[in-house]
Amino acid sequence: MALQGLGENLLRIFLGDVPSLPPREALRTPRRPFRDLAAGNAGAARPGADGADKPCATEPTGGLWTPVGKALPAVSTPVCTPLPRIRQSNEGGPLGTRGKAPSIAAFRRQRDALAAAAFAEFNASVFDGRLPADLAMGWNAHLKTTAGLTHYRRQACVSNVFGTILRYSARVELSAKVVDAPAKLRATLLHELCHVAAWLLPPHVAKPPHGPAFKFWAGCALRAHPELPVTTCHAYQIHAPFRWRCKSACCGREYQRHSNSIDVARQACGECRGRLVFLGRFNPDNTPMKTRAPSGFSLFVRDNFAAAKAAAGPGEPHAAVMRALSERWRSRKAALAGATAE
Numbered sequence: 001m002a003l004q005g006l007g008e009n010l011l012r013i014f015l016g017d018v019p020s021l022p023p024r025e026a027l028r029t030p031r032r033p034f035r036d037l038a039a040g041n042a043g044a045a046r047p048g049a050d051g052a053d054k055p056c057a058t059e060p061t062g063g064l065w066t067p068v069g070k071a072l073p074a075v076s077t078p079v080c081t082p083l084p085r086i087r088q089s090n091e092g093g094p095l096g097t098r099g100k101a102p103s104i105a106a107f108r109r110q111r112d113a114l115a116a117a118a119f120a121e122f123n124a125s126v127f128d129g130r131l132p133a134d135l136a137m138g139w140n141a142h143l144k145t146t147a148g149l150t151h152y153r154r155q156a157c158v159s160n161v162f163g164t165i166l167r168y169s170a171r172v173e174l175s176a177k178v179v180d181a182p183a184k185l186r187a188t189l190l191h192e193l194c195h196v197a198a199w200l201l202p203p204h205v206a207k208p209p210h211g212p213a214f215k216f217w218a219g220c221a222l223r224a225h226p227e228l229p230v231t232t233c234h235a236y237q238i239h240a241p242f243r244w245r246c247k248s249a250c251c252g253r254e255y256q257r258h259s260n261s262i263d264v265a266r267q268a269c270g271e272c273r274g275r276l277v278f279l280g281r282f283n284p285d286n287t288p289m290k291t292r293a294p295s296g297f298s299l300f301v302r303d304n305f306a307a308a309k310a311a312a313g314p315g316e317p318h319a320a321v322m323r324a325l326s327e328r329w330r331s332r333k334a335a336l337a338g339a340t341a342e
């Protein structure tokens with residue numbers, strides 16, 4: 001009987017019938033009331049009580065994910081010894097800390113190193129160094145309201161008469177649009193690492209996403225980092241630099257977008273149907289962004305793109321049209337330089 005069951009199991013593995021993965025779980029924007037999980041952690045059960053291993057999900061694929069550029073440092077510090085905190089230059093973000101916020105461009109230059117340092121710090125101080133030092137982390141440029149995602153994967157790596165050995169892995173994605181300051185990065189990463197720990201460490205629980213296993217690790221995080229309560233939804237103000245305002249005197253509603261995506265000639269205020277006016281681009285501290293005068297080449301492209309596209313014919317890719325325009329621009333500049341020299 002036992003042998004028969006084993007045979008069926010091996011046949012299923014051979015046929016590729018590995019259990020499917022649970023849907024990926026996301027840290028959402030505060031559509032729901034702000035709730036502090038850590039507050040309810042006193043009675044949180046250690047994972048395992050209901051932590052039966054649920055079928056888990058196929059790792060979502062897609063080309064949006066870009067890996068963190070710098071390799072993660074191996075955790076070499078003794079277990080439970082916190083690494084030095086990374087210096088937070090933007091303590092003035094929406095999380096209510098102090099100091100001057102850095103520009104988004106400055107944060108983008110540092111974010112890989114900040115993520116790697118925060119991971120090493122949390123792995124030592126919260127997870128006893130039990131998370132893999134080379135955990136995959138990356139930035140997703142298309143997440144507009146979700147701050148972070150954890151992807152789960154389970155594979156059968158060895159099957160023999162004694163059973164199947166499963167290999168668990170996880171991957172963390174951070175939103176490039178929402179996570180735009182060091183304080184948000186630390187809070188979001190700590191939340192996602194609680195999901196990673198619930199999945200990678202026994203009893204390997206992915207569902208419910210914010211169930212007892214997650215709460216157990218959120219409690220560990222709260223004890224190590226009381227300044228970073230792990231919550232189920234973030235309250236970040238999402239910075240969108242492009243702004244418009246309704247011209248109607250009794251309305252005046254403002255609209256913000258990540259890109260210049262509102263056409264004021266075609267679109268109107270959703271409240272009062274009034275006309276919209278473009279206010280410009282703004283920094284996170286509400287100061288107007290400095291605008292650069294368009295370069296000679298960009299003016300040349302603006303004036304000649306339509307003609308070049310028509311000359312290239314239908315179906316010609318945008319890159320080819322731009323290459324042709326670049327050639328014309330170079331020869332025109334060379335001709336001008338020759339005329340000046342004469």
Ligand SMILES: [Zn+2]
Nearest residue numbers: 026027209232
């Ligand atoms: Zn979550």
Ligand SMILES: [Zn+2]
Nearest residue numbers: 246251269272
């Ligand atoms: Zn309006």
